[in-house]
Amino acid sequence: MTDYFSILDQPRRPWLEEAPLKESFQRLAAIQHPDKAGTGDAARFAVLNSAYSTLKEPALRLRHLLELESEPLPSTAQIPPALAQVFMELAGARGKLDRFLAKQSGASSPLGKAMVAIEKNALQESWELMARRIRTAKESATERLMQLDADWHGPEPVRETLVALHQEFAYLARWETQLREALLSLAL
Amino acid sequence: MSPIVGIDLGTTNSLIGVMEAGFPILLADSAGERLTPSVVHFPVQGGPIVGRTAARMRVLEPESTIYSVKRFIGRRAGEESGDVGYKLSGQPGAPVRIRVRDGELAPEEISALVLAKLRADAERALECEVTRAVITVPAYFNDAQRNATKLAGELAGFTVERIVNEPTAAALAYGLDKLRDKSRVAVFDLGGGTFDISILELNQGLFQVLSTNGNTRLGGDDIDTAIANFLSGKIAVATLCETSGTHHLAAEFSEASPAIAARLREAAVDAKHQLSTAEFTTIELPFLAGDRSFSHRFTREELEKLARPVVERTRAHCLRALSDAKLRPDELDEIILVGGVTRMPLVRRYVAEIFGRVPNISQNPDEAVALGATIQAGILSGAVQNVILLDITPLSLGIETFGGLMNVIIPRNSTIPIKAGEMFTNALAGQRAMKISVLQGEREMAKDNWRLGEFELEFEPAPKSQARVGVQFEIDANGILHVLARDTKTGIEKKVEMSSAVDVSDEAVEKMLEDSLEHAFEDVNERIFTEAKLKSSEMLPAVRNALNLVGAQLDESERALIVERVTEVEQAVADGAAQPLKRANAALDEATQRLATLLIERAMQTKG
Known part of the structure; x- marks a missing residue:
């Protein structure tokens, strides 16, 4: 299996700083892109491309790291306890949003539209709150990830924490997408 | 070796350029014009006429004068409204065909004639044979539309070195003299028939597209239609007010008279152009029907009222592009305007409203894309050093899974070229084949997305789940998909041919090539x-x-x-x-x- 860390000249670790990772990608892309006469190579660039999109997302990066360490990932679908609360809130907010969007598309009279507008404001506020909740959850996960990174070559086994954090980041990534979609649908 | 030219194949106008001494320059035709109307007229006798002369025939012979053909390239019949002066044909679901006189042509054949004219102009200007080109397409074009555009280029005698996205090209034109800078820009490209918004990061010669969004059915044409409809409404009212039995006039300019419809449209376009600088203009249509004339004082306010709903449709795309790039408007350094429609004061105000800043109008709205295509040609030929473009695929690519859902394999806004693998196994013991539907789009249900085509995977006979075939989906630098299947047991790899609604058989292509060579260009x-x-x-x-x-x-x-x-x-x-x-x-x-x-x-x- 291809080691994306080495493709991008990065240390094989759970935590990577965004800026140097991006810099490395751009530097290598400028050499390997197929348009670059002499050094360009479409197949090689495609791998570089996959490497970058994997390593820049914590969830994908941790998964790749676990796979490189040749440990099959457990396929648990359980919500990590640290995120249980956020999950419940998000599920509620999504239900509300769906009902609202249905109502909005059905509103045709001026009065109906006015009512919808008022409700929209309230929803926007609750989703911005949701955005803050998710951001906080991500900050917490990132903090623990950096701690794990510090202990990476230490004597204590870290695999369990790594698996748990991977789960957390995977959920967070999915929710961030849902969050962006929700905020967008309220802005349109 | 032939130089590589850059071509902007626009809905309304097309341009061609070449790198000269490190700078992109646009080439003029024998009349000294750089802008060639993307119009082809088919006279009763003789070969097709392309460009300005053809555009003048639009009012005289609307049914044999083909304009805005880009709307139909790579499309299936029934997808696109046939709201044009000429006739369309083709079975619903099959590629759109255009009826010309007694025959039928594919949209790419019409585009090929425009490209051949540009090629001839370039050969005259450069005094050498020109066989290699970079051609632009709207960023939001799907695989079929890109393939059809590439085919048009080939029919015109070009080796198509690259299909490049229009807003990305415009960004190259904007950024060529700012290679040391690091900035984030949005390119707002509202053309005759299509709208694109792209967000890029410029970093010391590296142009990285972060996100793109758009609508391939939104452009100046829609504003023209709104004005023409408004005018015909006015004429209808004026006619009804008169008591002398001239009621037939209102009906005459609709379907019954393509010539009147074409005149109304021409008047609409002229008025729209004038109102970008003037506050009002007078639309005069003498002898519109018989001895009936029409005159109307048209104000910018009236125009903006008609155009606003069209322009407002750009907002959702802008917000989505920002959301996908994970950026707020204030994190952008410039909003660059390109496309003829961005000359309208309304559009400039509206863009300022969306992004909260005054847009950058430093680029010539008609020429930026062609200059950018030329720069990309220069990158490919080696004439432009230290510039690299990392473009993306605008639409998610996926396959249909059990239950009619779309399973995304390459998400939208992925940098290209890119490869992604997917493993397929036999669901039943001894199953020999499996049909796979490839989709492009953002909707959850497979049926709501664009169906690129289907292919069949062959399995070796094996117990359930034992036969395995790996499929590689590759989107190349043109944004065009290639599929490779690899039997994991035998290791045999083969290119998968997709059957697509917009496929043209090889034989047909050769026939088209011969035909076009015959009358479109000589040695x-x-x-x-x-x-x-x-x-x-x-x-x-x-x-x-x-x-x-x-x-x-x-x-x-x-x-x-x-x-x-x-x-x-x-x-x-x-x-x-x-x-x-x-x-x-x-x-x-x-x-x-x-x-x-x-x-x-x-x-x-x-x-x-």
């Missing part, structure tokens, strides 16, 4: 010769005439030289060789310079 040498001969036929009588008038004032040797040069030209014409004739013409030009001076002096004297 480049032949063209140079024809032009050189034209010049000689104009010069030879002029020289004789001048010798009669003022020849006596020349030395004997000067006269002898001119006579010799004339003979050389006559000989070259007789030989039929292009380059010698050009040289002979030039030599005669040189030899007759004093003769010309004398002639002018004589003219001055007679006048005095």
